[in-house]
Amino acid sequence: MSDSTTAEAPAEPPAPAAEPAEDKPNFMRLFGRYLTEANSVMVTIYSLLLAFLIGAILLIVSDEYTRSTFTYFFARPQDAWYASRDLIVESYTALFEGAILNFNTLESYQAGQAEFGNLLRPLSETLTYATPLIFTGLAVGLAFRAGLFNIGAQGQLIFGMMGALIVGFSLDLPIWLHLPLAVIAGGVAGGLFGAIPGVLKASTGAHEVISSIMLNNIAALFLVWALGTTFLHSTVKSDLVSKPVDDTAILPTLLSSLNPSLRVNLALVIGIAAAVFTWWLLSKSTFGFRIRAVGFNEHAAATAGMRIGSTYTTTMAAAGALAGLGGAALALGVSSGGITTNTALDYGFSGITVALLGRANPGGIVASALLFGALKAGALSAQPDVPVDISTLLQATIVLFIAAPALVKAILHLRTPRGGLVTLEAKGW
Amino acid sequence: MAVDTAPAPALVDDRAPARHLKAGITYLVLGALLVVVALTWLGGHSTTVAFDKTLTDVRWDVPTFGVVLALGIACAAAGAWMCVGLPQRRFKSASAAAVAAFVLALLFWAYSQEGTVFRAESILAGALFLSMPYIFGALSGVVCERSGVINIGIEGQFLMGAFTGVLVANITGSIYAGLAGAMIAGSLSTMLLALLATKYQVNQVVVGVILNLLALGFTSFMYDQLKKADGLNDAFSVPVISWGPLADIPVLGPVLFQQKLFVYVGLVMVLVVWFLLYRTRWGLRTRAVGEHPAAADSMGVNVNRLRYWNVVAAGLLAGFGGAWFTLGNSLAFNKNMTAGLGFVALAVMIVGRWNPLGVLAGALIFGFTTQIARDLSAAGSSVPGEFLQMLPYAVTLVVVAGLIGKAKAPAADGVPYNPGDK
Numbered sequence: 001m002s003d004s005t006t007a008e009a010p011a012e013p014p015a016p017a018a019e020p021a022e023d024k025p026n027f028m029r030l031f032g033r034y035l036t037e038a039n040s041v042m043v044t045i046y047s048l049l050l051a052f053l054i055g056a057i058l059l060i061v062s063d064e065y066t067r068s069t070f071t072y073f074f075a076r077p078q079d080a081w082y083a084s085r086d087l088i089v090e091s092y093t094a095l096f097e098g099a100i101l102n103f104n105t106l107e108s109y110q111a112g113q114a115e116f117g118n119l120l121r122p123l124s125e126t127l128t129y130a131t132p133l134i135f136t137g138l139a140v141g142l143a144f145r146a147g148l149f150n151i152g153a154q155g156q157l158i159f160g161m162m163g164a165l166i167v168g169f170s171l172d173l174p175i176w177l178h179l180p181l182a183v184i185a186g187g188v189a190g191g192l193f194g195a196i197p198g199v200l201k202a203s204t205g206a207h208e209v210i211s212s213i214m215l216n217n218i219a220a221l222f223l224v225w226a227l228g229t230t231f232l233h234s235t236v237k238s239d240l241v242s243k244p245v246d247d248t249a250i251l252p253t254l255l256s257s258l259n260p261s262l263r264v265n266l267a268l269v270i271g272i273a274a275a276v277f278t279w280w281l282l283s284k285s286t287f288g289f290r291i292r293a294v295g296f297n298e299h300a301a302a303t304a305g306m307r308i309g310s311t312y313t314t315t316m317a318a319a320g321a322l323a324g325l326g327g328a329a330l331a332l333g334v335s336s337g338g339i340t341t342n343t344a345l346d347y348g349f350s351g352i353t354v355a356l357l358g359r360a361n362p363g364g365i366v367a368s369a370l371l372f373g374a375l376k377a378g379a380l381s382a383q384p385d386v387p388v389d390i391s392t393l394l395q396a397t398i399v400l401f402i403a404a405p406a407l408v409k410a411i412l413h414l415r416t417p418r419g420g421l422v423t424l425e426a427k428g429w
Numbered sequence: 430m431a432v433d434t435a436p437a438p439a440l441v442d443d444r445a446p447a448r449h450l451k452a453g454i455t456y457l458v459l460g461a462l463l464v465v466v467a468l469t470w471l472g473g474h475s476t477t478v479a480f481d482k483t484l485t486d487v488r489w490d491v492p493t494f495g496v497v498l499a500l501g502i503a504c505a506a507a508g509a510w511m512c513v514g515l516p517q518r519r520f521k522s523a524s525a526a527a528v529a530a531f532v533l534a535l536l537f538w539a540y541s542q543e544g545t546v547f548r549a550e551s552i553l554a555g556a557l558f559l560s561m562p563y564i565f566g567a568l569s570g571v572v573c574e575r576s577g578v579i580n581i582g583i584e585g586q587f588l589m590g591a592f593t594g595v596l597v598a599n600i601t602g603s604i605y606a607g608l609a610g611a612m613i614a615g616s617l618s619t620m621l622l623a624l625l626a627t628k629y630q631v632n633q634v635v636v637g638v639i640l641n642l643l644a645l646g647f648t649s650f651m652y653d654q655l656k657k658a659d660g661l662n663d664a665f666s667v668p669v670i671s672w673g674p675l676a677d678i679p680v681l682g683p684v685l686f687q688q689k690l691f692v693y694v695g696l697v698m699v700l701v702v703w704f705l706l707y708r709t710r711w712g713l714r715t716r717a718v719g720e721h722p723a724a725a726d727s728m729g730v731n732v733n734r735l736r737y738w739n740v741v742a743a744g745l746l747a748g749f750g751g752a753w754f755t756l757g758n759s760l761a762f763n764k765n766m767t768a769g770l771g772f773v774a775l776a777v778m779i780v781g782r783w784n785p786l787g788v789l790a791g792a793l794i795f796g797f798t799t800q801i802a803r804d805l806s807a808a809g810s811s812v813p814g815e816f817l818q819m820l821p822y823a824v825t826l827v828v829v830a831g832l833i834g835k836a837k838a839p840a841a842d843g844v845p846y847n848p849g850d851k
Contacts, residue, residue, distance in 0.1 A: 058647075062654035149634055206830040209581060209634060210779075213772040214822040214829075221822075225815035349645075352638060387653035389764075392646030400639045406629035426634040427843075 038409040039417040040359065046408050047401035055394050056088045059386075063087055091386045098381025099126050099374035117259025122377065124255060124262040128334060129380075130373025131264075132157065134271035135326025136351025137369050138278050139194070139319040141360040143208075145282060146315040147295040149426035152197055152212025154348025155219030156190040156320040160327025161339055162226060163189025168245035168332055178248040179332070183270070186328025187321040193219065194320010195313055202309030208316070209426075216348065224341055234338055241338040251333040267329030272366060274322060279362040281318075291315050323348065346392065350376070356399040356424060446514035453511030456527040460505025463534045467497040474541040481548040482683040493541040500534035503527075536801070545808045550683040552800055557684055557692055559803075560796025561757065562587065562767075564695040565750025566774025567781060567788040568702050572743035573619075574783055575706060576736045577719040578626045579843040581637025582618065583747050584771025585644030589614040590751020592648040595762045596655070598665040607665060608752050615748015616741050618644060623740035627733040630845035641771070649764045666759030667691065691749075691757045696789075698746065703785035715739055719839035722846040732846045750774070769822070776825040783839060791828075798824050 025033075035042060060066050066087050069080040097103060100122055108114040136153040143150035164186030171178060196215060200206040226232050227240045234241045254269075255262040282288040293301040294311045302308050326347060335343045354372055358364030372395055379391035401408050405421040408414065474493040479485075507527035515523060540547045566583045573580035593614035598607025622640055625631040655661045670693065672686035706712035714735060717725040722732045755762050777795055781787030799821050806814035 058650065062651055064658055149638065151638060200826075200830045204830040206826075209638070210772055210776055210829050211826055213769055214776075214826045217769045217822045218819050218826075221815040221819050225813050228813075349642060353642065356635070356639070384653075387650045389646055389649035389653060392642065393650045394646075396639060396643035396646045400636070400643060403635045403639055404625050404629055404631040406631065407625065410629070423632060424635055425632050 033415075036415055037417045038405055038414040038421055040405075040422045042414070043405045043408050043422075044357070044402065046412055046414075047398050050401055050408065050411070051394050051397035052092070054397050055390060056092075058393065059087055059091050059390070060084045062387075091382070091390075094382035094386055095375070095378030095390070097378075098122055099378035115259060117255070117262060120255065120258065121261055122381070124264040125377040125381065126370065126374040127264040127268055128373075129376040130369045131267045131271050131329055131333070132326040132347040133350055133354050133369035133373055133376075134268075134275060134366055135329060136323050136347050137354030137358060137365040138274055138362060139323035139326070140351045140355035141358060141362070141365050142278055142282070142291070142322060143315055143319040144355055144360040144424060144426070145288075145295045146291040146311060147298065147425070147427055148198070148201070148312060148315060148319075149209050150194070150197070150212060150316065150319050151209055151352060152194060152215050152320070152348070153323040153326075153351040154344065154346070155212070155216040156194040156323035157327040157330075157348045158219040158223050158344050159193040159320075160186035160190035160324025161331040161335075161344065162223065162232075162327075163187075163324065164249075164328035164331040165232070165242055165245060165339055168249035168336075169243045171249075172246070173248060175248040178246065179251070182245070182249040182332055183251075183325065183328045186331065187325045190324015190327055191317045191321030194323065195317035198313040198316025201316075202312045208312075220341070220344075223344075227339075227341065237338070239340075241340050244338045245332055245336040249332055250336045251329065263334055265329075265333045267333045270325065270329065271369075274325060275362040275366045278322070282362070287314070323351065326351075345376075350392075350395060353395040353399045357402050359402075359422065360424060447517050447520070448514045449511040449520060452520075452524060453508045456508030456524070456531075457505050457512065458508075459531050460501045460503070460508055460527070463497055463501025463504060463531065466538065467494055467501060471497055471538065471541060476537045476540045477546045479546050479548050480550050480679055481546075482550040482554075482687075483677055483679045488546075491537070493537050496537050497534045500530040500537070504530040504534070539801070539805055539810065542808075542810065545805070545810070548804075550680055552804055553680065554684045554688065555804070556793065556797040556800040558688060558757075558796070559799045560792040561691045561695045562750045562753050562770050563774045563777040563792035563795050564699060564788060565746050565753065566771055567778040567792060568698055568785060569615075569619075569743040569747035569750070570775055570778040571702065571706075571781070571783055571785060571788060572715075572746065573740050574778070574842050575719045575839055576715045576739040577722060577732075577839060577841040577844065577846065578623070578736055578740050579633040579637065580619070580622065580740065580743065580747075581634055581775065582622055582640035582644070582771075583774050584767055584769065585637075585641040586615040586618050586744055586747035587751040587754065587767040587771045587774075588641075588644045588648045588765070589618045590748035591754040591766060592651065592751075592762045593748070594752035595662055595665065595755045598756060599661050599663055604665050604667055604756060607756055608749065611752035611756070612745040612748040615746070615751055616744035619740050619744030619747065623737045626740065626845065627737045630847060633843050633845075645765060648762070652762060652764055662761045664759050664761045665756055667756050689757060691753050694749065699785045699789045702746075706785065716839070718846075719841055722841050722844075726846075726848060732848070736846070747771075773821055773825050776829050779838075780828050782837075795821055795824065 066080070066083045069076075069083040073080045101119070102122055105114050105118050105121070109116065109119050136157060139153045139156060140150050164182045167185035168178075168182040171181065173181065193215065197206070197208040197211040200211050201208050224240070227242055232242045234243050251266040253263060253265045255264060280288075282291065290301070290306050290311050293304065293306060294308055294315075298308050301311075327344070330343055330347075331339050350372055354365055354368045357368035357371070358366070372391070375391040375394055379386065379388045403424060405423060409416065409421065471494040475490045476493045476496070478489040478491065480487050504527045507523045507530070510523060511520070536547070539545070566587065569586065570580050570583060590611035594607045594611030596607075597610030598604050601607070618640060622633070622636060625636050626633050652662070667689045669687060669689055675686040676682045678686070706715065714725060714730050717728070718730060718732050718735050726732050751767070754760070754766055760766070773795060777788055777791040780791035780794070781789070802817040802820040805812070806817045810817065
């Protein structure tokens with residue numbers, strides 16, 4: 001801790017000369033050093049811990065009974081302590097049981113009363129909720145690499161949902177043609193919608209944050225209208241539900257042979273494939289090189305002869321296509337019986353947090369989509385005992401710390417790592 | 430960037446007639462469309478204008494055909510003038526006239542339907558009231574951005590204000606305590622932005638978006654938790670303040686002298702912020718810090734401290750605007766009840782070119798649009814209600830696309846200032 005000032009010294013390049021002067025770095029020493037350093041791994045870990053701590057405090061403050069025990073804290077502090085502890089343990093256990101493993105089911109499985117499939121149910125839910133997040137996270141992350149802050153994943157996902165739905169119920173084709181076509185339709189619809197902020201930015205300089213937020217609202221209202229039209233509206237139900245997708249366009253489930261309640265479907269595989277593809281696109285293709293060049297320094301990229309405007313447009317279109325595929329995953333997967341205004345949940349907005357936590361890397365995005373999918377599955381299964389919005393709250397708190405590593409560093413008195421703090425940048429007006 | 434291959438534009442004398450083909454053709458086409466609409470559909474239709482609050486027995490029936498035709502011709506004429514060439518200084522007023530004619534014609538057309546009445550007084554009063562969140566949000570944005578901090582988190586500050594306003598009003602039983610609570614809540618949430626933007630030099634756009642999510646998560650979470658307890662989220666309403674005889678003046682009375690507290694505070698704040706920014710030492714320093722922080726620093730201004738306190742103060746405004754959603758509308762808090770209006774406020778700030786008076790004009794346009802959309806969908810327009818609700822968002826999109834390139838943000842907007850760098 002004491003030598004944190006030396007680590008912060010700006011003249012760093014010849015620093016290795018100072019290192020060997022210390023006695024031989026053994027493993028424990030290096031490990032301890034690593035733990036107290038604000039590198040991306042440790043910042044991520046500390047962000048998670050801090051966020052769960054803040055979540056715990058809010059749970060205590062907002063719970064009426066626990067709050068009441070604090071009114072006589074000085075008379076009987078143990079009451080407040082036990083009430084708080086029980087509340088936190090119960091809430092976070094409920095989240096864990098809804099997301100990963102339910103201990104009751106485990107007991108009955110060990111007693112031979114439950115099938116193995118039942119045991120996998122929370123995990124299947126986590127994967128189900130993580131799937132759209134992979135797509136929207138990639139959509140936000142890809143745009144980030146070009147220096148674009150794509151907040152429009154929600155609208156792009158909604159349009160992808162509608163595109164996939166329309167192809168899914170209106171065409172009569174064999175499954176090997178119908179399903180891919182419906183998925184692609186989702187991607188195309190999302191891509192076209194996503195290209196709008198790109199075009200606007202390229203041609204007029206309109207900031208993508210504002211235009212994509214406006215398009216989110218427009219898309220949500222458009223969905224309400226579209227669901228009411230005779231073309232989309234269900235012929236059987238009277239409430240605002242769309243027609244179901246044909247059997248030939250439904251994404252097959254992966255594990256329902258074990259237990260029919262396991263909803264995780266092929267979309268997960270497509271999502272991971274999309275992540276691999278995005279990784280390839282970003283790090284191996286010319287297009288990805290252009291994206292990164294524009295993201296690092298658009299003036300340099302322009303000097304090198306790259307067209308900035310068309311890069312914005314194509315990047316946003318690609319990002320929109322990814323989010324649109326996420327919409328297709330919903331419309332042809334868990335909501336193949338008909339989409340509602342509620343189907344999209346907040347997947348698009350959570351995509352922002354997923355991309356930030358994943359630091360706009362496809363691998364990181366998949367990992368953080370799994371984490372936030374688990375949070376969502378846990379929160380949905382734990383409600384109403386635990387408020388469902390705890391997942392949004394925890395997500396936002398986690399990424400707040402991720403986006404502000406300097407804050408984590410200051411709170412926990414960490415060292416500055418060799419390469420400086422890793423942050424994500426988005427341009428202003 | 431000298432990569433453009435297009436030939437450099439010829440130098441133009443400012444007083445000589447100049448052609449504006451793009452704009453001219455646009456207005457010409459719009460005007461022609463109006464004429465076509467008038468000739469094909471509007472024969473025999475009439476638009477009723479009523480003064481519903483003061484002169485309840487006055488109703489004007491205006492023949493829609495003639496009005497739309499005249500306005501269409503006016504719009505097209507302005508367009509034609511631009512095509513032929515007009516003095517540079519006339520361009521602004523000509524295009525304002527063309528846009529006004531077009532919008533007015535659309536209004537007459539929209540209200541020509543059977544059963545719709547243009548209730549002038551309610552609509553104008555409602556428009557002024559609906560422009561309030563935009564005014565507060567955009568003013569908050571102006572104060573932040575003039576000092577060089579981008580505040581994308583207005584939406585989140587609205588939510589915090591809306592939530593806290595109702596909560597405090599319920600706990601204390603006083604609306605005014607609720608308003609104060611809302612302001613403090615707004616200010617606390619900008620404090621986080623201020624801290625991260627100045628001390629920790631974090632990217633402000635990213636943090637702003639995260640703060641929005643945080644506010645959404647926090648207020649929704651607390652809403653669910655407090656729902657269990659009784660009497661913490663009941664609706665409170667701010668009284669309508671009526672200025673005695675002044676309130677009976679036709680049109681002006683209901684619009685200006687029979688409104689809720691928010692309207693008066695909003696209008697006064699526009700003037701106050703304008704005065705502070707352009708007529709005081711604080712304003713000069715704030716603008717300097719937003720344009721050229723290094724220069725301000727060298728003149729002895731503590732850049733980051735000024736930015737910090739300006740952003741915190743701006744939070745008071747945004748929090749007050751947040752209270753409009755609940756206390757102003759006599760509503761209980763609901764999840765995500767601000768519905769993206771914080772971002773619309775940001776667009777208003779851009780339309781107003783980071784100037785409080787411009788903000789007032791922009792906010793009035795948006796408030797009017799929202800009010801017309803609501804009124805028409807309540808009157809049963811043939812246009813689906815969802816499309817009418819899209820109107821403010823669509824207008825924002827158009828306005829941002831049309832203006833942002835031309836409106837100049839403060840030069841150091843969004844750039845963290847580190848005294849050691851220079």
